[in-house]
Amino acid sequence: MSLKIVAESKTLRLEVLDEQGRADASLDPQIAPDTLLKMYRTMFEIRAFDEVAFRLQRQGRLGTYPQILGQEATQVVPALALKPADWLVPTYRGQGAYYARGMKLRYSLLYWGGDDRGVHFPEETNDLIFAIPVASHLTQAAGLAWASKIKKDGGAALAYLGDGASSKGDFHEALTFAGAFKLPVIYLIENNHWAISVPRDRQAACETLAQKAAGYGVYGLQVDGNDALAVWKGVSEALDRARSGEGATVLECETYRLGHHTTADDATRYRSSAEVESWKRKDPVLRLKAYLEGRGLWDESREAELKERTQKMIAEEVRAYEDFPPPNPLDMFANNYARAPWALIEQRAELARILEESRDLAEIASLPPPEGRFP
Amino acid sequence: MNAVSSNGSGTREINLVQAVNEGLRQAMAEDARVMVLGEDVGVNGGVFRVTEGLYKEFGPERVVDTPLAELGIVGASVGLAINGMRPVCEIQFDGFLPTVMDQVICHMGRMRNRTRGRHSIPMVLRAPHGGLVHAPEHHSESPEAYFCHTPGIKVVCPSTPEDAKGLMIAAIRDPDPVVYFEPKALYRAAKGPVPAGPYETPIGKARLAREGSEVSFVSWGAMVYACLKAAELLAGRGVSAEVLDLRTLTPVDIEALLGTAEKTGRVVIAHEAPNAGSWAAELSSLIHERAMLKLKAPVRRVGSWDIRMPLFRLEKYYIPDARRLVRAAEEVLAF
Numbered sequence: 049m050s051l052k053i054v055a056e057s058k059t060l061r062l063e064v065l066d067e068q069g070r071a072d073a074s075l076d077p078q079i080a081p082d083t084l085l086k087m088y089r090t091m092f093e094i095r096a097f098d099e100v101a102f103r104l105q106r107q108g109r110l111g112t113y114p115q116i117l118g119q120e121a122t123q124v125v126p127a128l129a130l131k132p133a134d135w136l137v138p139t140y141r142g143q144g145a146y147y148a149r150g151m152k153l154r155y156s157l158l159y160w161g162g163d164d165r166g167v168h169f170p171e172e173t174n175d176l177i178f179a180i181p182v183a184s185h186l187t188q189a190a191g192l193a194w195a196s197k198i199k200k201d202g203g204a205a206l207a208y209l210g211d212g213a214s215s216k217g218d219f220h221e222a223l224t225f226a227g228a229f230k231l232p233v234i235y236l237i238e239n240n241h242w243a244i245s246v247p248r249d250r251q252a253a254c255e256t257l258a259q260k261a262a263g264y265g266v267y268g269l270q271v272d273g274n275d276a277l278a279v280w281k282g283v284s285e286a287l288d289r290a291r292s293g294e295g296a297t298v299l300e301c302e303t304y305r306l307g308h309h310t311t312a313d314d315a316t317r318y319r320s321s322a323e324v325e326s327w328k329r330k331d332p333v334l335r336l337k338a339y340l341e342g343r344g345l346w347d348e349s350r351e352a353e354l355k356e357r358t359q360k361m362i363a364e365e366v367r368a369y370e371d372f373p374p375p376n377p378l379d380m381f382a383n384n385y386a387r388a389p390w391a392l393i394e395q396r397a398e399l400a401r402i403l404e405e406s407r408d409l410a411e412i413a414s415l416p417p418p419e420g421r422f423p
Numbered sequence: 424m425n426a427v428s429s430n431g432s433g434t435r436e437i438n439l440v441q442a443v444n445e446g447l448r449q450a451m452a453e454d455a456r457v458m459v460l461g462e463d464v465g466v467n468g469g470v471f472r473v474t475e476g477l478y479k480e481f482g483p484e485r486v487v488d489t490p491l492a493e494l495g496i497v498g499a500s501v502g503l504a505i506n507g508m509r510p511v512c513e514i515q516f517d518g519f520l521p522t523v524m525d526q527v528i529c530h531m532g533r534m535r536n537r538t539r540g541r542h543s544i545p546m547v548l549r550a551p552h553g554g555l556v557h558a559p560e561h562h563s564e565s566p567e568a569y570f571c572h573t574p575g576i577k578v579v580c581p582s583t584p585e586d587a588k589g590l591m592i593a594a595i596r597d598p599d600p601v602v603y604f605e606p607k608a609l610y611r612a613a614k615g616p617v618p619a620g621p622y623e624t625p626i627g628k629a630r631l632a633r634e635g636s637e638v639s640f641v642s643w644g645a646m647v648y649a650c651l652k653a654a655e656l657l658a659g660r661g662v663s664a665e666v667l668d669l670r671t672l673t674p675v676d677i678e679a680l681l682g683t684a685e686k687t688g689r690v691v692i693a694h695e696a697p698n699a700g701s702w703a704a705e706l707s708s709l710i711h712e713r714a715m716l717k718l719k720a721p722v723r724r725v726g727s728w729d730i731r732m733p734l735f736r737l738e739k740y741y742i743p744d745a746r747r748l749v750r751a752a753e754e755v756l757a758f
Contacts, residue, residue: 111735112559140559162557162735180561181519182491212491217522243491245467251490310559318466377740380733391699395728399740402747 057262059255061270064277067330069338077281081345087128087276088340089354091120091333094144096358097153098307100366101143101160105311109370111162114141118274118306121332122238124148125279126206129287132173135192135205137185141238142178142208149173153362157369165375165419174203183213186222186235193226193233193290204232204290206283212243214260215251223298227264232290234283235261235298238273240305245318261298273301274332277339303332377403379419388423396422433620439613442584443473443549443605446591447511449621451481454509457595460487461496461513461549470515471551471610493519497526497548501534504546509595511547517604518561520550524569531600532575544600547591552580552604553645553695554742557735564732565644565696570602571673571705577626578672580604582647584615586670589624597626606644613648627671629679635665638752639683641706642693643669646743650693653748664752672702677709684710688719689755695742698726720758725751 064075079087098117104110116123123144127136130149138145143156150170159166169175176192179185189207196203213219214237226233237257241248254260261268267289271282279301286297304327308315315324340346381388381396388396437445451457459474459481465488468475478486489496493514500510514520527548535543554563570578577599581587587605594601606613632647633654640650647668654664667683669675684690690710692703703724710722725743733741 111557159734160559162738164734164737166734180559181522184522215490215492215495217492217494243462244470245463245465246488246491250488312470317468375736377737380728380730380737380741384730391729395730399728402750403740406746 057259059259059262059268059270061256061272062278062282063272063275064281065272065275065335065339067335069335069342071277071339075278075281077277077284079277079280083128084340084345087125087280088333088336088346090124090128090148091276091336092354093358093361094124094147095120095333096355097143097147097362097365100362101157102307102311104157104366110157111160112310112312113160114310115305115307116141116144118304118327118332119238119240120144121276121279121336122236122273122301122303125276126208126234126236126283129280129283130204130206133201133203134287135174135176135189135196135203137176137189137192137205137207138178139182139185139208139210139213139238140178140180141210145208146175149175151175152368153365154368154372157366158372161369163372163375164379165372183209183216183218186213186218187225189233189235190222190225190229190231193231193296194229196232197229202291204234204287206234206236208236208238210243211237211239211241211248211251211257212246213237214257219260223261223264223266223296226296227266230293230295232293233296234286234290235296236283237298237300239300239302242305242309242315242319244309244313247319256300258298258300266296266298267294268298268300270300270302273303274330274335276332276336304330376419382419382422393423434616434618436614437584437617438611439581439584439587439605440471440473440610442588442617443591444475444477445617446588446595447474448477448480450592450595451477451485453621454595456507457509457511458485458487458503459511459513460489460500462489462491462515464488464513469513471605471607473549473605474513493522494526497523497531500546500548501526501530501544504544504600505534505542509545511549511595514548514550516562517550517552517564517566520564520566520569523548527570527576527602528573532573534575535599536575543598545598547594547601547603549603549605551607551610553606553608554732554735554738555608555645557738558607560734563735563738565694565727567604567672568696568700568702571702575600577601577674578604579626579670580606580644580672581624581670582606582609582613582632582644582668584613584617586624586630588617589622590626590670592621593623593626596623601626604644608645609648624670627674627676629676630668630670631665631679631683632668633664633666635663635687637663637687638689638691638756639665639667639687640691640693640748640752641667641669641680641683643672644695646693646695649743649745649748652745653752656745656749657752662752662756675706675709677713680706680709681714684714684722685717688717689752689758690718690722691725691748691751691755692722693725693743693748696726697729698724699729701726720755723751723755
């Protein structure tokens with residue numbers, strides 16, 4: 049008889065930049081200047097967009113919108129670290145990741161404006177439509193990675209999730225598959241500390257979410273999610289592990305949701321402004337900017353130029369969004385099956401008759417022809 | 424909460440959110456076993472503010488902010504109920520319900536029978552219901568048929584504040600599991616007189632929302648108001664339409680259902696879910712099986728199309744409106 053240790057695990061945390069944007073030289077991932085500048089510009093642009101989208105919602109020009117304010121590094125940097133053929137599997141707070149992969153911002157506006165035509169990914173990247181039922185995409189990411197492994201195409205999948213999603217059974221099952229089959233998949237937890245009103249410490253009793261990986265034989269690492277360099281290094285090393293057959297990684301990126309859960313939420317009801325203020329000091333965009341300035345890659349005149357260009361770009365995207373013709377109601381019936389069954393053919397004809405009879409005839413007549421595949 | 428007006432007779436005008444809240448509060452006050460659990464139901468008072476103030480009044484042991492895990496919320500509620508508590512759990516949106524069906528179908532609905540009566544599940548599963556509030560994807564669903572199809576549970580869906588409160592109290596006191604759908608389009612839009620004290624609206628009893636003689640609308644939830652509007656439009660054309668608000672979907676009020684079918688001989692069943700395999704299909708079968716010789720026309724179902732709920736810009740073309748109901752009624756009348 050004996051009582052002995054049969055398994056042990058430890059969880060590391062990676063920080064490269066300090067709050068002033070100074071890098072630890074021994075940990076600096078030595079990212080190429082072009083990539084660094086692309087990272088910064090994309091984070092800057094998506095923050096500016098986020099502010100505009102929030103305002104559009106408040107003006108009644110957009111539906112419910114989930115802000116990403118404060119999470120620019122965890123949104124943008126992982127997406128930029130992927131190859132186009134890798135799978136990006138975001139959450140509903142994913143417009144930053146989609147944008148980093150090349151999707152125009154007008155489509156995010158369209159989607160949150162209640163228009164299905166907002167689901168519009170670039171042809172050249174493998175992007176999955178996000179899931180609003182929390183965590184339900186995580187096992188799918190395991191399947192995407194599994195297929196890459198079977199096909200030996202060298203691809204990996206990167207799935208985002210929040211701290212709240214790590215409480216769901218889906219997370220457990222996804223890690224079970226990822227570990228047992230050694231899948232080339234990364235589960236990137238954007239731990240923004242709040243699942244609507246429920247704080248991180250209410251989700252799980254463990255000190256970190258990264259350590260959950262150990263229970264599945266998966267590598268887990270915590271990084272400072274407001275440190276773009278640490279996120280890059282964590283994701284790059286996880287991708288190396290995936291591509292070299294070492295299996296899955298859980299990357300807990302500790303960040304903070306500076307805004308409300310969505311525009312339908314009021315975060316002042318459940319958290320203190322002091323807490324919010326303390327996280328503003330760890331701003332991911334400002335820290336990366338300071339780092340770039342320290343390396344002589346950035347200055348105020350470039351900043352002013354970027355700001356002007358960004359404002360123009362976003363204004364153009366908003367205009368394109370608002371200039372979209374209204375969706376044709378008959379579009380609903382397209383793309384439900386490879387070939388529509390009789391019931392849908394009948395029902396589409398019935399809706400067409402209703403639209404013709406309706407008093408909104410002028411409105412209907414101005415609609416574009418139906419899109420999509422039917423029958 | 425908004426201030427409530429009082430007419431001095433113990434009945435006030437309040438909205439549906441306030442009515443559900445009051446039902447919960449009074450049931451908690453009368454029975455220490457009653458507890459509320461779910462995502463954001465405590466400190467935040469629920470995303471629709473249905474549980475507002477309960478955390479302050481009853482404390483964190485009885486009004487519990489759970490981790491984000493819907494299947495856990497329902498499974499834990501089943502266990503709490505077996506071991507003597509009276510859990511009222513909330514699933515935050517209808518679109519998050521599919522994940523809990525394992526507990527609902529395999530356990531909540533059949534524990535009494537599987538244990539030969541030893542363990543009952545006196546719990547309430549609350550969830551918002553329906554569309555037309557410009558909500559994001561997966562926030563406008565009408566999944567009642569999945570639950571009605573499940574043996575061993577009761578399903579209610581009120582359309583007035585008075586019924587909302589009375590059904591909540593009845594559901595909490597009921598010895599069996601009750602799924603309680605709250606039409607989100609009515610949360611603040613439906614206002615009406617509600618008695619101040621605790622009372623039950625009986626589960627299994629429908630409400631005649633409008634009396635008529637030539638055609639019957641049968642409905643529940645927010646769609647009741649589209650039926651009332653359609654009845655009004657029909658009245659303008661000289662047609663007398665009745666509106667039956669089922670309130671309880673299962674066990675359905677069979678007397679009221681057959682009563683209106685036999686009275687007018689023409690029935691239009693209106694609801695927000697796709698028609699295929701819907702609860703309207705079951706109601707239509709019941710009427711045909713038991714009252715066919717009194718019918719003057721086949722029962723007509725008016726639901727959403729047999730496709731998924733689109734994003735909100737097209738929802739008004741998906742969920743039936745009063746005009747579509749009038750159209751259906753006229754077809755039934757012309758049969």
